[in-house]
Amino acid sequence: MNRSSVSRRQFLGASGAAVVAGLAGCSGGQGQSGATTDTASSADVVKIGVLEDQSGNFALVGAPKHKASMLAIEEINANGGIDGKQIETYATDPQSDNQRYQELTREMINENDVDVLWAGYSSATREAIRPTIDRNEQLYFYTTQYEGGVCDKYTFAVGPTARQQLGIVLPYLREEFGPKIYTIAADYNFGQLSADWVKVLADENDAEVVGEEFIPLSESSFGSVINNIQDADPDFVMSMLVGANHTAFYKQKASAGLDVPIGTSTAMAQGYEHRRLDPPAMANIYAGVNYMEEVPTESNTGDGGFVDRYYEKYPDAPYLNEEAETNYFSTYMYKKAVEQAGTLEQPEVIEALESGIELGTERAPEAPEGETIKLDGATHHVDHHMWVMKADDQHNVEAVKNEQIPEQFLSETVGCNLPENPETTQYTPVDYFEEAE
């Protein structure tokens, strides 16, 4: 037979079919969920649902979140549980797949009847399950750092927002290096909104964005991006690159000899690039974060601190990342709220959380001795203690600045007040700031 009979058209047809089959897996149908029974929890155990990625695209950053939740639950159970009740854990791997998240969220609510749910790495995941959360009035903790603006009666977005992360690192770099900023960001919701925040903060700090470029998540060649930065000759770069492909930027800028200081809200704290990449890829990079393994507080790196306890339970874990700490302390916030409410009934627990739960440094290792981490009841966000962490050319990380930074966008600009006005909206900076347009 004639081998060249395999035509381009067949090849295309076949490849097309494969792509369609691949996409079909991504478009989750939003099925109808059954009636909720969230007030009928059995009274002798606390049911906690944890959906964090242990495989798929977000496994690298999601696995530490899962581990930290398990650590907190184990500690609480060993110390008598919550209000005398042991915690029963429901944890399944959603495989970084939003459709899977939707199914598992319904399963957690309808079948397992969980009292509280932790779920999701990316903002896309959060938005995929939030309708189900809200319809079932399910108490939900979202712990990843994110673009900010979620004002939702049932969601507690306890990770730091873009405004908090950029709000610590951008003013520091402005002070140290000068006013000209070049922004590079991942080309989707999070990156675009973060770039808007860079403009707002540049304006507030008497700086100027001289150029910006949005980079598709699939891109891994950064030659022209590096040339464009050199062309604009900024005083520093703000990088909100996301994901494994974008990590290549740091290697390539190092090998191209680009040595401009880079501020970031995404690198190092989540995916521990300073451990994975060969030095000096991360030299001269400044991360604005609430937590990294290297944060030098007594309750974190001290003897028997958070880092010690984590590696005692997980000796082979590669890193303890930003979101892991958020999962950890928010579990203790929930414990405190239940004990204050004296019940597992979710409306009462939400009310207790809204009364402004505070955690001392022992359970919130990001805060230095004598400070507390406070949940803002009006917005369901956290006034984090923020750090600027600098990596040197040997990838040693040191803290160069730290201060408490409140969530400002929802509380001051939007006026989100969930106890008075329960809503389920996400607000964006474009609606409130001219600079963001």
Added chain:
Amino acid sequence: MVNGINLALQFLDSFAFIVLAAAGLAIIFGIMGVINLAHGEFILVGAYATTLSATKLGLPLAAAMLVGTLVTAAFGVVVERFVISGAVPNWIGQRTVGRDFVEPLYDRLADSMVATFGLSLIMVQGARVVFGNSIDTVGTPFGNIAYGAFSYSTYRIVLSGVSIALLVGVYYIFTRTEYGMTARATIQDEETARALGVDTERIYMATFAIGSGLAGLTGALFAPTLSMQPTLGDQFLVEAFVAVVVGGPSVVLGTALSGGVLGAIQAVFTNLYGTFFGRIALLAAAMVALRFLPDGITGFIETVQSRRQEGE
């Protein structure tokens, strides 16, 4: 304002990326009629083998790259024997139940895609289970060249030289060696070739090994510039498939020409309007090429040549 050197270096960079991404896929598809959806994972094998031999065994980078290439080629032979030709399962079948278990996947496009897609899922998850969510990387060698306010990684330029050498090497193998001649005979007419004493089974196995080895070489060469995690192969797939479709039936010339054309388009648009539009331009060019050159660039050349011959 576009800087001429920036543009030239960007072109070399894109050209190298496209040619290296596509070479292994083009050979396996062009000669065996097998669409290897696990192509990205063969690149992963090369990248991981290279990185691990450099970081764990302490081999110098060049030797580590050779190891990466050979490991992937050997892995390709295993995949060919077990999955593509089904020789091993059939050997077991003949000895146990007295019949073959599977039909070879040659020229069965959809079937080969499903089989290799499954293989790719197993490999990505397998890499995650065995090596974790990431492994330590090796640094990029050679430093940079500076010109005016700009600089470019020397290694990326070296890669473009390697990609040209690779094209020359593949061209030599397929036109000047006995294997190449029998391979081309097998492409043109398998049955006649077999009647003339060509062991087509062995040709297929060798071809799959060469294609896999080239994918492994791509992984080896890009290992110092990328982050090492189980899905790293994905970033090559778009360029690889687009280049094969645009290139057309001739493996070497097609890959070279589509690398040149697509690389030039991507470089110009990336330089003028940024990375995002560079990528859009690449895909738009592929669509236009398919509309007007449904058999790819080399298919078009063949048509023109045969028309000219008919005219004489």
